[in-house]
Amino acid sequence: MTTEGTGTQSAVKDQTPAGDAPLVELRGAGKSYGNIRALHGVDLKVFPSQVTCVLGDNGAGKSTLIKIISGLHQHTEGEFLVDGAPVRFSTPREALDRGIATVYQDLAVVPLMPVWRNFFLGSEMTKGPWPLRRLDIERMKKTADEELRNMGIVLDDLEQPIGTLSGGQRQCVAIARAVYFGARVLILDEPTAALGVKQSGVVLKYIAAARDRGLGVIFITHNPHHAYMVGDHFSVLRLGTMELNASRDEVSLEELTNHMAxxxxxxxxxxxxxxxxxxxxxxxxxxxxxxxxxxxxxxxx
Structure with missing residues (x-):
């Protein structure tokens, strides 16, 4: 439990590299499961204040890529660098301690709990001496409201169960939570896949807001149109290899769509x-x- 503020938040900010160095970089990275080569020869750079879009069909290797960067699995070939230094994470907690946060499609929320409770789930603020320490509910409510408003998210009632929010709103709360707890690299796993047009637009708006706050965003998606709306760099995976790796000024939406298809x-x-x-x-x-x-x-x- 977190007793005073967010220690992780302040710690990871001190690790921000100077200049235009990438926050996260993969060099010829790959992953094999026995005789099955799920990923091979992948080069990827994630810079601050940029949205890197990773596109690909089912089985292209997107999930494996997420698992390597988020610390769930270790790469079996190539290099994985954070702030220019080679790393090999053993757990997602190690990745989170370095400022790499992942927002999955299921969002890891408890639908019947209030919004503020989900915002601090697993990292609750407390007050009082041990062993009589208790939850600091008022401070958590105030902090959650402030952080959501900083991202442009205004909710009338933080006491409402998060399950009553729309899919787009829940995604936005998860993004704001990751930003507050010190994320410098934010991995979004298909955040618009199950949403309608309007709610997808809401999520894309907050992806752009996260980029404007200096985060390096990895946007995993099947939709080239959504990617092109907010993306600064595009990587297309096909059968575990990188088919396209180009910045926005090097590829048109039509070309991106053709690569994706x-x-x-x-x-x-x-x-x-x-x-x-x-x-x-x-x-x-x-x-x-x-x-x-x-x-x-x-x-x-």
Missing amino acids: GGTELAALKHELSQVRGVDVEELPEADALTAPVASSEGKS
Whole structure:
């Protein structure tokens, strides 16, 4: 339990590297499970005040990448650096102590507990002498309200169960909680996957707010349109390898979408569909247009 303020928050801020050095960097990183190679040769840099979007289809290796950076699994090849120094985390707690926080899709909240209680879940403020120490409820409510407002989140009643909030609001509370407890690198695992258009917009707004507060954000998503709205750098995984690694000024939304969908596979699909009676493929992009971004990205990397 935390008795006075947030010790983790102040500790990790002292570790912020100077200049334009990446907060987190992977160099040729990979992960094998026995004979299965889930990830291979991945290069990734996460800078402060930037949103790094990692896209890929199911089985592309996104979950494995998250597990390595968050300390759940250790890489089996390449290097993993934090603040320029090689690391090998044994637990997610070690990653959190270095300022790397992960917000998963299930958010790790207790639906029937109030918003303020979930905000401090596992890191409650207390007051009074031991062994009569008790929860400092008023200070937790005040702090939660202040931190949520700092992120632009205004809730009328912090006593309401967090389960009564919309999916987008719960995601935003989880983001604000990670920021308050000292996150410098924020990993968001498919935060808009189960949300509608309006609620997705709310989450994207607070992803941008986290970036503006100086965090390095890793935004994991299937949706290239959501990624392009807030992203500064884009990495596309395919079958465990990095297919695209480009900054915003090096790739268009159309190119990003083609990489995400698989330009070569779409070209082959167009050819197959052309053999089916009643299917009009004239309006579909030409094979050269679908595969061209692949060649251009290889020249840029």
